[in-house]
Amino acid sequence: MDDIISRTAAELERTGRFSELKRFRQHGCHTVYDHCLNVAREALRIADRVGGKLDREALVRGALLHDYFLYDWHEPDPNRPNHAFHHARMAWENARRDYNLGPTEEDIIRRHMFPVVPIPPRTAEGWIVTAADKACALKETLSRNAPNKDTEHQEDNP
């Protein structure tokens, strides 16, 4: 794993509830934790291709926290708003409660569901994570080693 990702993930685990993401399934056999690490790796790959002046620390931290909503979205809960439309806001609220977020990290987390939620990111880092998230969600959902084939038809939420 990239040093910056492992270092940042360890810091988030030490100082907040980041390790709780290991308890929740995201796509196929992948936990939310796996997914967030995949998105951070993909975001760095895209950043290397794009080049230019990017805040890689904020990119990785925002990518790791973009799905910090801290519940199992597969479990129906009538008291919870629609996951696809509202989990980015919930992740942002949880993340700013637990961590000190910079504006780029906030943009990444809040806007990563564009265009499902039709407010686009304001930062290049936000656009990169939005793209990385879609690519990872697709790869994870189609992953051949996903053990829960019978649950894969469920609506997919990056």
Ligand SMILES: [Fe+2]
């Ligand atoms: Fe995601």
Ligand SMILES: [Fe+2]
């Ligand atoms: Fe998401």
